[in-house]
Amino acid sequence: PANLGMLGGGQLGRFFVAAAHELGYKVWVLDPDPRSPAGLIADRHLVAGYDDYPALDELAQACTAISTEFENVPAATLDYLAKFVLVRPSAAAVSVCQNRIAEKNFLRQHGLPIADFIAVTGEADLRSAAPGLFPAILKVARFGYDGKGQAVVDGREQAIAAFQHFQGETCVLEQKLALGSEISVVLARDEDGRMKSFPAVENSHRKGILDVSLVPARAPSGLRSRAAELAEKIADGLGYIGTLAVEFFVVDGELVVNEMAPRPHNSGHFTLDACLTSQYEQQVRALCGLPLGDPRAHSAAAMVNLLGDLWYENGPAGPRYREPDWSQLHAFAGLKLHLYGKHHARHGRKMGHFTVVDDDPQQARERALAARAAIGIVDAS
Ligand code: ATP
Ligand code: MG
Ligand code: MG
Structure with a gap:
């Protein structure tokens, strides 16, 4: 083989x-x-x-x-x-997604809606930034993930301080938007340009890390299909082959593209349990030149990330490390647990996730939040 x-x-x-x-x-x-x-x-x-x-x-x-x-x-x-x-995907497609400046320039050139931004290679860029850009977020152009390498800045002086804190690394300064919600679309594109999109996902974050994903997203169906159209336009523009994720903000009922990930995505884990074909199987199929699978969701789903924080509990002698008791989760109907076999827990590290499937999205969400509370994740979003 x-x-x-x-x-x-x-x-x-x-x-x-x-x-x-x-x-x-x-x-x-x-x-x-x-x-x-x-x-x-x-x-x-x-x-x-x-x-x-x-x-x-x-x-x-x-x-x-x-x-x-x-x-x-x-x-x-x-x-x-x-x-x-x-x-697959190509070096060219991946490198666009690796650098926020290249990514935003690509999106702008292809007519996709993005937040106002400027590239920042020195303090002078921040001094001449238009006042209307603030409040803003300064993000390092490369290697940021899970909200790392980002600072919310109210004005020019704060932006300069943050830039110095990032040791002068090349950044983007982008307008801070009033987010109604966040959604993502994962799709697969094959070598002949045929595409299959998974249903749009609604994402909530905690401490900059994806926390809960709901499918279908609680957004009007017109907005969800528009998100898929925009994601497909991006995949076409990149000549992309494989599984691609596109993150969107919903601002005043309109879509703004946040960023892309040239790979399967955390918010697409639900496809393992709620779709005919998973985002990972699509990646295999696209890589091997096989026909893409049917991405249809047979259920609604709610996915909960399990972060390393959960592995620490407060004892009399301070925090100690203990794996949670997973058995409680299996009492919840339609719940599928996936642990990743990581050898060591750390705060913020993704150790596993679970997905709850149900015919009714509201039921899936409520059961997922109840399961989440049962293992001690309390501040439900
Ligand atoms: P990921 O782990 O998804 O790769 P990342 O570190 O690349 O994350 P972003 O996706 O750029 O970071 O931002 C993380 C989160 O910060 C977003 O999901 C959103 O909640 C918030 N955020 C980012 N940019 C903006 C913005 N311009 N306005 C308002 N909120 C924002
Ligand atoms: Mg990112
Ligand atoms: Mg992101």
Whole structure:
């Protein structure tokens, strides 16, 4: 059987490996962490960095096609691999999504709605920023995730202080919008440009990290289908092959594109349990040139992220580490638990998730929030 390659060994890679196995493929994973979640279940785990060329050579020789789950794989690595083996999505598409300036310029050029922004390479850019841009968010252009590398700034002086705090790293300064809600669309696009979109998801965050996702999003159906149209326009513009996620803000009932992720997405976990084909299976299919699967959702769903915080409890001698008692979750109807096999919990680390499915979205949401409370996540959104 053919070997597929996966750059990155996190939970998104782990679900890819499982999906690939079900379709009869073997998977080689490259990740520097010897206990990476995907590496643990892969057929071969190359424990090496993303710029370790002997390891890349080995991967390219062993595999017929390679994809990625880690957003920050160097574009040079993807370009290098592409000389020897199919790489999907392409280095060009991935690099647009890796840099907020390239991403926003791409979106603007393709006529997509985005928040006002400026690129910031020095303090002078902040001094000359239009006053109307504030209040704003300063975001590092590269390597930010889960809200890291971001600061809300009310005015110019705060922006300059934040920029110094980020040690002068290239940033974008974008207008802070009054968000009605946040939604995302995950889709798959094949080599002939055919696309299948999953239903739009409504996302709420805690401390900058995705907390709860609801499907279908509680937004008018016109808005949901418009989000899918915009996501498809982006995928076309990128010439994208594979699974792509697009995050949107809803502001005054209108869509604004926030950012893209060139891979399956945390908000698309529900597809494992509520759709005919998961976002991971679509990634396998697109990578292998197979017809894309039916993305239809057979249920509504609510997904809850399980962060490492939950593993810590306050004892008399301060916080201590203890794995929660999962058995309580299984009393909730339609609940599916997925733990990622991570070797060590940390605050903010994504350790697992669960999805509750139901015919009725409101029921799915209420049961998910009750299950969440039962294991001690209290500040329900
Ligand atoms: P991810 O983990 O999704 O990759 P990230 O670190 O790339 O996150 P963003 O998606 O840019 O960060 O922002 C994180 C969150 O901060 C958003 O989901 C939203 O709640 C809030 N946010 C970001 N930009 C804005 C904005 N311009 N106006 C208001 N809120 C914003
Ligand atoms: Mg991001
Ligand atoms: Mg985001």
